């Protein structure tokens with residue numbers, strides 16, 4: 022229950038208190054160290070503090086957890102952004118001519134405002150529980166593709182504090198991608214260029230169009246998800262007013278007629294018709310079961326349903342966020358200054374259970390801590406979150422860290438293996454003496 | 457002189473008086489007969505300068521031929537391959553033989569091991585020298601990269617067309633030698649992944665079980681990943697041989713760009729100490745640009761009234777003459793020739809040319825005198841008098857090397873012939889800033905008039921340095937490009953590879969761990985190679 026609207030006038034005091042008593046410094050530092058000494062990674066990481074009035078303090082960096090903690094509490098920034106790991110401590114950025122980003126998690130950004138006219142329940146910045154299903158479905162699909170296709174294991178999905186999610190991938194390989202590789206991954210995942218889909222589903226004279234397996238995979242994921250079923254009706258993708266738009270995708274006169282006819286039925290039956298006609302599995306099963314003989318659609322529109330499903334629910338990605346290694350992104354556990362919501366790591370398996378209207382809020386967490394934490398023996402600052410509803414989210418965070426560290430460990434072991442072998446000889450001259 | 461230690465060897469040249477100066481070189485015994493090479497190894501042997509130059513010219517000629525083929529047959533891949541084959545794999549030990557020798561096993565087999573060594577050496581040496589010669593400007597770099605990569609690609613494709621079974625082993629060996637982590641799919645794996653993999657690769661030609669498939673870390677195939685043109689599973693990209701070729705040539709391109717930048721930094725060391733090498737390298741690079749003929753009479757025609765507005769897209773030499781004509785109502789012979797042929801080549805017909813000149817000249821002299829003294833001259837240029845030859849417009853080279861202007865003349869190339877102060881003033885007046893003008897003047901000081909003119913082109917059009925992607929070699933070429941830019945038909949070249957882009961991480965470890973050898977470290981550098 023969102024007890025009352027967030028009242029940001031007290032923000033300064035809350036932030037200070039939040040950083041002092043709740044912010045999970047220990048896990049946070051552990052993450053950014055990736056199993057190495059703080060000087061190796063943590064101290065080279067760029068933090069950006071955004072103060073009131075949108076003052077950006079970039080290139081802050083800290084030697085260790087204590088250093089970071091002290092400064093964060095002292096400055097109590099309105100927002101906390103994370104940047105890349107650099108070749109030198111970012112605070113020395115002016116000192117070194119070879120100062121450059123060397124490593125950074127691969128990140129994705131999904132925001133509900135990019136869903137345009139397929140989101141009909143709300144517009145612009147407003148968000149409701151129905152809207153969240155878009156995000157939940159997006160995460161379901163992308164999380165699987167990132168795992169299956171790219172083999173990424175350390176994936177963290179973080180609520181952005183308002184109306185979207187960020188994904189952080191902490192695998193060594195993901196962290197080491199250069200900018201063009203980042204762009205490649207982002208564009209591979211992105212089926213939209215602007216409002217239009219960049220997938221060729223066929224049509225025009227194109228006979229049956231072979232789709233990339235990833236596109237088929239995304240389609241199947243969506244189709245099997247209950248989230249899709251509820252979005253379909255809640256967002257009224259099959260309402261009368263959509264008919265014209267749908268028919269624009271189809272050239273075959275006969276099929277146009279059939280679909281038009283099916284729209285005389287109610288919404289759920291319309292969907293039923295489309296499934297039986299265009300989804301091969303459904304059609305085959307239906308024909309076998311009932312002895313019916315629904316014909317497959319003509320080649321020019323055999324991918325119509327795939328287009329329909331993906332067009333309506335496939336995540337709109339902001340590719341630009343993903344491509345730059347040094348791009349700043351809001352840190353997990355940062356407070357959204359307008360909503361008071363904490364950017365919490367989510368459990369992708371249970372993401373549909375997350376209630377976006379009741380996200381952990383800074384003032385409420387502090388209240389919980391005051392109420393629950395008082396008589397606890399282990400009222401230690403670092404574990405303050407244990408007495409609040411943040412606890413579960415820190416757990417999600419820790420799960421991610423575990424996977425990231427395991428992956429880092431594995432890669433280090435591989436590297437060691439390689440090191441034992443004699444080094445590749447690149448220059449025969451190095452060991453040669455000149456006569 | 458020695459590769460990797462050019463410096464020290466050159467210093468010692470005096471010690472070997474009476475002998476031919478030599479280039480020290482040690483062949484890395486290369487047991488594999490494949491002709492692919494990423495040129496990561498450095499030639500390291502003694503070569504006399506004569507051979508050095510010969511090898512360099514050989515390779516240059518090959519690349520020039522490669523460029524030519526693409527220009528002529530680029531649109532027709534089949535014909536392109538045919539022509540490349542006949543031109544480059546000639547076994548007649550002619551000009552191209554050493555560089556383009558294919559791996560056809562029987563041809564290879566009949567070579568003595570000495571000849572094999574020599575072939576491999578020439579390949580390495582030729583590439584090495586050209587890198588030195590073509591590292592100095594973005595245009596040079598681009599020229600070399602484009603044609604080297606095309607040559608690489610040709611060799612790869614050529615190998616793949618050979619029926620010889622050993623080709624696969626060759627390729628595998630080549631990949632292994634270059635620590636490129638690629639694995640060929642077994643028949644089992646191919647069947648198991650089946651349709652899905654083919655669909656992922658957009659392999660439209662149906663499943664040929666005979667075609668080879670490879671898997672490689674997705675980071676090495678990023679361009680295919682970006683376009684969703686390969687099958688991905690667990691971080692590996694699955695792709696057919698054609699795409700492997702694409703990946704390898706991209707890899708070579710990136711690597712070449714990096715080594716060129718490194719070579720550039722190292723170049724002063726060589727130039728300071730060898731007065732013979734420097735002009736040779738420059739000559740090589742300059743030969744890459746030989747322009748086309750501009751005769752005029754093509755489709756586009758202009759009238760004399762269009763000259764004024766069009767003149768802002770003329771190169772400086774022509775603008776100077778034009779202004780002089782407007783101010784003085786007269787042109788001397790050199791300028792009439794230079795400007796007249798230029799105008800003819802941009803499409804000004806004879807009648808218009810006559811009218812144009814007449815209108816100006818008769819402001820000072822009467823029209824009778826014009827007809828008698830000058831009209832003949834104009835008609836002559838259009839091939840209507842005298843030898844009736846259709847004269848082509850003058851390329852920069854001719855303008856620059858031709859009779860220099862004397863007092864009262866306004867022809868010539870301003871970058872070569874104009875007083876620095878005057879040139880500076882006119883560039884500033886054109887709206888270039890101080891820094892830009894400085895850059896241009898610096899080029900004129902070292903006699904790179906083509907580069908000065910190219911920069912002027914770019915700066916005046918808000919392009920970045922090198923944005924034109926090539927050098928101005930002809931006033932009419934300048935004009936053509938300028939019109940293309942004006943009409944939005946020509947866009948700034950993104951010489952992307954030249955920005956030190958890092959390739960796939962697991963490949964480049966080798967490339968990047970080598971740093972530029974310390975230029976100051978004179979004596980100790982003897983054991984250092986010039987890593988490029």
Ligand code: SF4
Pocket residue numbers: 771772773774851852855856868869870871905906909928929930931934
């Ligand atoms: S370089 Fe050529 S085009 Fe440019 S000013 Fe000189 S002669 Fe004219």
Ligand SMILES: [Zn+2]
Pocket residue numbers: 142143147148149150151152153
């Ligand atoms: Zn909503």
